[in-house]
Amino acid sequence: MTAAPASRDVVVTGLGATTPLGGDAPSTWAAALAGESGARTLDNDWSEKYGIPVTFAATLKVSPDQVLSRPETKRMDPSTQYAMVAAREAWQDAGAPEVDGERLGAVVSSGIGGIWTTLDGWDTLKERGARRMLPMTVPMLMPNSPAAYVSLEFGAKAGAHALVSACASGAEAIGYGVDMIRAGRADVVVCGGTEATIHPMPIAAFAASRTLSLRNDDPQGASRPYDVDRDGFVIGEGAAIVVLETAEHAAARGARVYAKIAGVGLSSDAYHITSPDPEGTGQVSAMRRALEDAGVTSRDVVHVNAHATSTKVGDLTETASIRTLMGGEADHVRLSATKSMTGHLLGGAGALETLFAVKAVAERLAPPTINVENPDPELQVPLVRDTPEKLPDGDIVALNNSFGFGGHNVALTITNA
Amino acid sequence: MAYTSQEILEGLAEIVAEETGLPTDAVVSEKSFTDDLDIDSLSMMTIVTHAEDKFGVRIPDDEVKNLTTVGDAVSYIEGAQAA
Numbered sequence: 001m002t003a004a005p006a007s008r009d010v011v012v013t014g015l016g017a018t019t020p021l022g023g024d025a026p027s028t029w030a031a032a033l034a035g036e037s038g039a040r041t042l043d044n045d046w047s048e049k050y051g052i053p054v055t056f057a058a059t060l061k062v063s064p065d066q067v068l069s070r071p072e073t074k075r076m077d078p079s080t081q082y083a084m085v086a087a088r089e090a091w092q093d094a095g096a097p098e099v100d101g102e103r104l105g106a107v108v109s110s111g112i113g114g115i116w117t118t119l120d121g122w123d124t125l126k127e128r129g130a131r132r133m134l135p136m137t138v139p140m141l142m143p144n145s146p147a148a149y150v151s152l153e154f155g156a157k158a159g160a161h162a163l164v165s166a167c168a169s170g171a172e173a174i175g176y177g178v179d180m181i182r183a184g185r186a187d188v189v190v191c192g193g194t195e196a197t198i199h200p201m202p203i204a205a206f207a208a209s210r211t212l213s214l215r216n217d218d219p220q221g222a223s224r225p226y227d228v229d230r231d232g233f234v235i236g237e238g239a240a241i242v243v244l245e246t247a248e249h250a251a252a253r254g255a256r257v258y259a260k261i262a263g264v265g266l267s268s269d270a271y272h273i274t275s276p277d278p279e280g281t282g283q284v285s286a287m288r289r290a291l292e293d294a295g296v297t298s299r300d301v302v303h304v305n306a307h308a309t310s311t312k313v314g315d316l317t318e319t320a321s322i323r324t325l326m327g328g329e330a331d332h333v334r335l336s337a338t339k340s341m342t343g344h345l346l347g348g349a350g351a352l353e354t355l356f357a358v359k360a361v362a363e364r365l366a367p368p369t370i371n372v373e374n375p376d377p378e379l380q381v382p383l384v385r386d387t388p389e390k391l392p393d394g395d396i397v398a399l400n401n402s403f404g405f406g407g408h409n410v411a412l413t414i415t416n417a
Numbered sequence: 418m419a420y421t422s423q424e425i426l427e428g429l430a431e432i433v434a435e436e437t438g439l440p441t442d443a444v445v446s447e448k449s450f451t452d453d454l455d456i457d458s459l460s461m462m463t464i465v466t467h468a469e470d471k472f473g474v475r476i477p478d479d480e481v482k483n484l485t486t487v488g489d490a491v492s493y494i495e496g497a498q499a500a
Contacts, residue, residue, distance in 0.1 A: 071438040132470065135462035 010178045011250050011417060012258045012358050014094025014243030016086040016192075019352060020236050020342055023062025024089050028352075029359050032341055032367045033388050037220035039234050039343055046200040054212050056219035057198045058236030058343025075136050076149060077114030078196035082239035082348070083146035084153065087190055091154060094243035095255055097188055105158040105186035106151035107177045108241070109169035109193045111347030111404070113143030116199055146194050150241075158186040164347075166404030167307070169193050170240065171350025171412055175264040177244045178412075187249045192351035194239035203235060209274070211311060223344075224371035225308035225315050225337035226379045233309040236343025240352035257417040259361040261354075262397075265290025269407030276314055280321030282409045287325050287399060290411035296397050298326035301333055303366050303391055303398040304381070305357045308337035309344050316378050318401060323380040334366040334389050335381045341370055350402030350410060357400040357414045364391040419498050420472060425491045432467045433487075436460050446488030454487075474498050 017024060020038025021031035031038075038058040047055045064081040065073050073081055087108070091097075117140040124132050139145060144162040151160035159180065163172045170193020177191035197203075206212045213232040215222035223234040250257055266289065269282035276283065291297060304322060308315045315337075323330050338356050345352055360366050366384045375383065391398075398414045420428070430444035437456060450456045456464070465476050468490070474497035476484075484490045 069438050071436060074435065131475075132466065134466060135459045139459070 008182050009247035010181050010244050010261045011247050012242050012261060013245055013250050013255045014090040015258065015355055015358065016088065016090030016093060017238065017240040017352060017355060018060060018062060018064065018082050018085045019238035019240070019345070020058035020061055023067070025093070025355060029356070032338055032356060033365065035341065035368045035370045035386060037223070037341055037370060038236065039219040039222055041219055046203070050200050050204060052200060052204045052207060053214055054203055054207050055216045056222065056234070057203070058234050059198055060238055075140065077117040077140045077145060079110045079114055079194050080140070080146045080149050082196055082237070083108050083192070083194035083241065084149055086192060086194070086239040086241040087150045087153060090190065090241040090243050095253070097243070097245065097253060097255065099188045101155040101157040103158055103187040104154060104156040105177060105180045105189035106147050106154070106156040106160040107163070107173040107180070107189060107191035108147040108150050109163050109173040109347055110143050110146055110195055111164065111166045111169045112195060112197050112202065114141035114145055115197055115202060117141040119199060119201055150190055154190060156190065165408035165410070166406050167344065167346050168350055168402040168404035168408040168410040169347040170352065171354055171400060171402035171410040172266070172408070174242060174244070174261065174351060174354050175266065175410055175412060178261050178264050181244060181246055188243065188245040190241060190243055192239065192241035193348045195345050195347040196237050197346060198235060198237050206235060213310065221371050223310045223340045225306065225310045225340050225369060226376050226383055227372045228374045228376050230310045230312065230315065232311055233339065234343035236345045237348070238345050238352065239348050240355045242351070242355060242358065259358045259417055260415045261412055262296070262415040263290040263292070263294030263413030265293060265411040267409045269409065271407055274405050276317045276403060277407070278317060280317050280324060282407060283318060283321035283401070283403065284325045286409035286411040287321065287401065290399060290413045294397070294413035294415065296413065296415070298329040300397040301326065301329070301399055302396045303334050303336070303357065303360055305353045305360070305398070305400045306335055306337045307401045307403045309339055316376065319380040330381050333381050334384050334391065336360070336367045336384045337369040338367055350400070353402065354400045354412055354414070357398045360391065361396060361398050361414050361416050364393065365389070366391055422491055422495050425472065425494050426487070428471050429468060429487065429490060432464050432471065436464055444487055446486065446491065448487050449485055450487070468494060472498060
């Protein structure tokens with residue numbers, strides 16, 4: 001199960017998150033194991049005021065203004081605020097590693113960027129004119145702002161990057177962090193994803209694309225991947241950040257290692273701007289590349305954190321792809337669709353689900369999929385429902401899948417430390 | 418209704434505190450925005466934008482560079498509202 005030389009093996013030593021389930025990674029993971037839902041009815045008048053057909057979302061459990069200083073919240077878009085909360089936690093969780101800034105990278109993605117700032121700025125301009133535009137507007141709205149602020153926070157000078165691939169962004173950021181370490185450009189990388197789009201405009205826009213669940217009378221039951229009655233995703237917000245480092249660097253400082261990111265698999269469908277290729281060709285390629293990159297096979301895979309957003313088509317395409325790739329070996333997989341609990345964090349999703357897969361491998365526990373009352377008969381992979389399931393002892397392999405509008409496919413292979 | 422220089426100082430201190438996280442009592446007349454309060458150019462323009470809003474005055478960009486200290490800003494705003 002070894003591919004890259006031991007010194008460039010990439011391990012996870014720090015985890016941080018702020019999500020609809022909790023204000024940090026441990027509370028988020030505990031709530032996921034307990035099968036809680038982070039969805040709730042929105043406490044505002046957007047539906048009446050704008051005619052938006054969706055009245056709920058998976059909003060943050062803990063507001064960042066309880067954690068960040070007032071000047072920080074004023075000069076950072078919410079998407080950056082969430083990333084900072086998660087990054088500080090991950091850094092402390094990693095033991096605040098002493099590392100030369102020239103060897104430290106920051107890769108933090110958002111699928112949509114600083115949309116609150118963008119739209120607030122437009123409102124200010126229309127209502128009050130150019131003299132009232134705040135000078136910090138541009139550095140707040142730019143989609144690389146989370147990556148830039150994280151680099152400033154820790155003095156990361158090996159490079160600060162913000163890869164954008166819609167709902168695959170968070171996973172792609174972690175994959176890029178792995179690449180930076182393997183290529184020898186960094187020894188430690190702070191990486192992950194963030195999103196803050198619970199604003200009426202993006203909600204109305206997603207609703208217009210008919211991708212959101214309309215289960216307004218039951219927000220907590222709305223995200224139900226693989227249930228026959230699923231009707232779309234639940235928009236969520238939040239961030240997840242991991243600290244990656246070379247196995248050698250982690251060992252030298254005696255750091256606790258959660259797991260390894262052993263493989264990165266990327267592909268693009270080149271099929272349709274929003275629909276996944278029904279043949280799943282790109283998804284299969286991404287997973288195959290992630291496994292080959294790690295030097296493992298389908299036979300080794302015991303757990304997959306599915307992208308599964310609770311849409312009619314997407315959920316089944318993914319399990320069909322897993323079956324295509326793994327054949328009979330897919331019977332040994334424990335599939336978890338954690339968006340059933342967190343909602344869909346868009347650019348934060350791939351990072352949060354990688355964090356979940358890392359915790360699943362570290363604790364040998366696959367998190368549940370809630371709200372599956374009647375499993376879709378076309379579901380082709382064994383699903384973890386309602387309560388966590390034990391993963392085997394010994395060497396194990398997990399995959400996190402993240403797919404994005406635009407046909408972006410990212411699969412990450414996670415193995416035990 | 419014109420603001421007194423004391424009211425302007427207090428209002429400006431609140432704006433600066435909000436922007437920088439400094440306590441309002443650190444914002445006194447003789448302090449330099451850049452050297453003492455460590456305010457960069459973008460933050461300074463943010464403070465100017467909020468000050469214009471609060472006191473109903475116009476502070477042209479060409480004037481901002483002359484506002485070295487908090488007291489300079491108070492004096493400028495006091496004069497501008499009289500104008």
